[in-house]
Amino acid sequence: MPAVQECCGAVGPREGEPERESERQTGVQVRSAGGHEEERFEGAVLVRKSEKCCVSLCQIVAHRAELPANAHGNGLPASPVLSAPRIGLVGAGRSKNGLGPFLAAACEAAGARVVGVSGRNPARAVEAAEQLVGRLQHAVAAYSSARLLAQHVDALVIASPAEAHAEGLVAALATGVPCLCEKPLVPVDRTADGLALCEAFRRRGILLAENCQWPQVLPALWQLHPGLQERPVQTVAMGLGPSQAGRAMIEDSISHVLSVVQALVPFGMDTAVAGVRQTDAGERAEQNVVTFRMVEGAREVAVELHLRRCPVQPRPAWLAVNGARIDRRIGPNYEQSFVAANESVPVSDPLHQLVYAFVAHLTPRNRERSPATVASPALHELIAVRLRCQEAIFRGLERGSREFGAGGG
Ligand SMILES: NC(=O)c1ccc[n+]([C@@H]2O[C@H](COP(=O)([O-])OP(=O)(O)OC[C@H]3O[C@@H](n4cnc5c(N)ncnc54)[C@H](OP(=O)(O)O)[C@@H]3O)[C@@H](O)[C@H]2O)c1
Known part of the structure; x- marks a missing residue:
C-alpha cells in the first residue's frame, strides 16, 4: 500500500511496513512519516495531523452526512460503489486560469462523479478537495499524487498547468484509465514527450482527449x-x-x-x-x-x-x-x-459539451483496466x-x- 513518505511533495510506496490491527478493522491506514501522521482510507488522505509539517492540517475531506456509514460502524464513509464513472481531477483548483472547478461541474452534469483530486502537493490537494466538497456536496478525497488518484478512479481529468500535464498523463497510462487533458497537452518545448505519450495511449488503446472545446x-x-x-x-x-x-x-x-x-x-x-x-x-x-x-x-x-x-x-x-x-x-x-x-x-x-462526450465514452468496457480497451486512434491522431x-x-x-x-x- 503506498504511503506518503515526506511531508510535502515526495511520495512513493514504502515496502514492508506492517499493517496495524486497527487498519485491518477499519480499512483506514495510519502512517507516520517526517514528523506527521496521516490517516488514509483506500489510499486517500482523510486526516492529516502534523506538528512539524510546514502546512498544519487536520482535515477530513468528506461530506460524511451524505454518505452511508461503512460496515465497521466507525463513522467513516462506505467505499463508494457508484454506477456513475468516477473521475479523478488533477489540479482541481484555480490559482490562475485553471478550469478545475468548471470541469468538475461539467463532469457531474454529464453524469460522472468527481471522487478524488490531486495537486502540486498533498496539502494543496486537500484544500482543493475541500473546496470541491462545498461545491459538489459530496465526498471528495485528496490523494497525494496523480498516480495514486488514478488507481482509485475510472478516468482522469487533468486541469493542472501545462508543465504538469505529463505527470498526470503518465499516471493515466500507468494505471490504464482514460484521460481528458487540458490544452496544450504539453508545453511546446516538450513536444517530443507529448508525441511519445500520445503514441503510448494509442498503442495501449486508452482513450486520450484534449480539452479543445x-x-x-x-x-x-x-x-x-x-x-x-x-x-x-x-x-x-x-x-x-x-x-x-x-x-x-x-x-x-x-x-x-x-x-x-x-x-x-x-x-x-x-x-x-x-x-x-x-x-x-x-x-x-x-x-x-x-x-x-x-x-x-x-x-x-x-x-x-x-x-x-x-x-x-x-x-x-x-x-x-x-x-x-x-x-x-x-x-x-x-x-x-x-x-x-x-x-x-x-x-x-x-466545455460542457466536450466533457459530456468524454464521459459518454466511459462505458463499462472502456473503464476496464486492461490493454486495448478503447480504440480511438482518430482522437490520438488529432492530438x-x-x-x-x-x-x-x-x-x-x-x-x-x-x-x-x-x-x-
Ligand atoms: N480549455 C480552455 O479554454 C482553458 C482555459 C483556461 C485554462 N486552460 C488550461 O488549464 C490549465 C491550467 O491553467 P493554469 O496554468 O492557469 O492553472 P492554475 O489556475 O495555476 O492551476 C490549476 C490547478 O492546478 C494545480 N497545480 C499547480 N501545479 C500543479 C502540479 N504540479 N501538479 C498538479 N496540480 C498542480 C493548482 O494548484 P495550486 O493552487 O497549488 O497552484 C490549481 O489547483 C492549462 O493547461 C491551461 O492552458 C484551458
Missing part, C-alpha cells in the same frame, strides 16, 4: 451563415483574449485555433505548416496576429489567430470561416450565444497533429524573430 460551437456558425458548410474551407480566423502577453499568449491559444481547423478539414500526420508570421514578436506584446498556412497534399487552409490580452472575464472570442464571422456573447450565469449581424444563436457551454503543428508554428515564429528582429515578422 471550440469546435463544439461550429453548429452556430453553420446556423448563422447558411450555405457556408457546403463550400470548401479556405480561411479560418479566430479571435481570443488570453490573460497573458507575448509568447505565453500564443502558447495559451494555438491549440484552440488548430482544433477548429481540424474539425473543418481532415489534416493528417503529413501536414506541413508554412508562412508563419506574427505582427508583434515582443515579449510583452498585448496584441498579436499570428498567421500561417496548413498544407497537406491538395488541402490548404490559411489560418489567422488574433490575440488581444484580456486579464479579466468576459473575454472576447470569435470565429470566422471563409470570412463569415460569429462573435461570442456571454449573458447572466455564463450563458453563451453567438451573434452575426443582428441574429443570435444560443450555445450550450462548449498528435496539433502537437506537431504547434511546434512547427513556434519554430516558424522563432525563425521570423531571428530574421526580422522583435516587432517584425
Whole structure:
C-alpha cells in the first residue's frame, strides 16, 4: 500500500511496513512519516495531523452526512460503489486560469462523479478537495499524487498547468484509465514527450482527449451563415483574449485555433505548416496576429489567430470561416450565444459539451483496466497533429524573430 513518505511533495510506496490491527478493522491506514501522521482510507488522505509539517492540517475531506456509514460502524464513509464513472481531477483548483472547478461541474452534469483530486502537493490537494466538497456536496478525497488518484478512479481529468500535464498523463497510462487533458497537452518545448505519450495511449488503446472545446460551437456558425458548410474551407480566423502577453499568449491559444481547423478539414500526420508570421514578436506584446498556412497534399487552409490580452472575464472570442464571422456573447450565469449581424444563436457551454462526450465514452468496457480497451486512434491522431503543428508554428515564429528582429515578422 503506498504511503506518503515526506511531508510535502515526495511520495512513493514504502515496502514492508506492517499493517496495524486497527487498519485491518477499519480499512483506514495510519502512517507516520517526517514528523506527521496521516490517516488514509483506500489510499486517500482523510486526516492529516502534523506538528512539524510546514502546512498544519487536520482535515477530513468528506461530506460524511451524505454518505452511508461503512460496515465497521466507525463513522467513516462506505467505499463508494457508484454506477456513475468516477473521475479523478488533477489540479482541481484555480490559482490562475485553471478550469478545475468548471470541469468538475461539467463532469457531474454529464453524469460522472468527481471522487478524488490531486495537486502540486498533498496539502494543496486537500484544500482543493475541500473546496470541491462545498461545491459538489459530496465526498471528495485528496490523494497525494496523480498516480495514486488514478488507481482509485475510472478516468482522469487533468486541469493542472501545462508543465504538469505529463505527470498526470503518465499516471493515466500507468494505471490504464482514460484521460481528458487540458490544452496544450504539453508545453511546446516538450513536444517530443507529448508525441511519445500520445503514441503510448494509442498503442495501449486508452482513450486520450484534449480539452479543445471550440469546435463544439461550429453548429452556430453553420446556423448563422447558411450555405457556408457546403463550400470548401479556405480561411479560418479566430479571435481570443488570453490573460497573458507575448509568447505565453500564443502558447495559451494555438491549440484552440488548430482544433477548429481540424474539425473543418481532415489534416493528417503529413501536414506541413508554412508562412508563419506574427505582427508583434515582443515579449510583452498585448496584441498579436499570428498567421500561417496548413498544407497537406491538395488541402490548404490559411489560418489567422488574433490575440488581444484580456486579464479579466468576459473575454472576447470569435470565429470566422471563409470570412463569415460569429462573435461570442456571454449573458447572466455564463450563458453563451453567438451573434452575426443582428441574429443570435444560443450555445450550450462548449466545455460542457466536450466533457459530456468524454464521459459518454466511459462505458463499462472502456473503464476496464486492461490493454486495448478503447480504440480511438482518430482522437490520438488529432492530438498528435496539433502537437506537431504547434511546434512547427513556434519554430516558424522563432525563425521570423531571428530574421526580422522583435516587432517584425
Ligand atoms: N480549455 C480552455 O479554454 C482553458 C482555459 C483556461 C485554462 N486552460 C488550461 O488549464 C490549465 C491550467 O491553467 P493554469 O496554468 O492557469 O492553472 P492554475 O489556475 O495555476 O492551476 C490549476 C490547478 O492546478 C494545480 N497545480 C499547480 N501545479 C500543479 C502540479 N504540479 N501538479 C498538479 N496540480 C498542480 C493548482 O494548484 P495550486 O493552487 O497549488 O497552484 C490549481 O489547483 C492549462 O493547461 C491551461 O492552458 C484551458
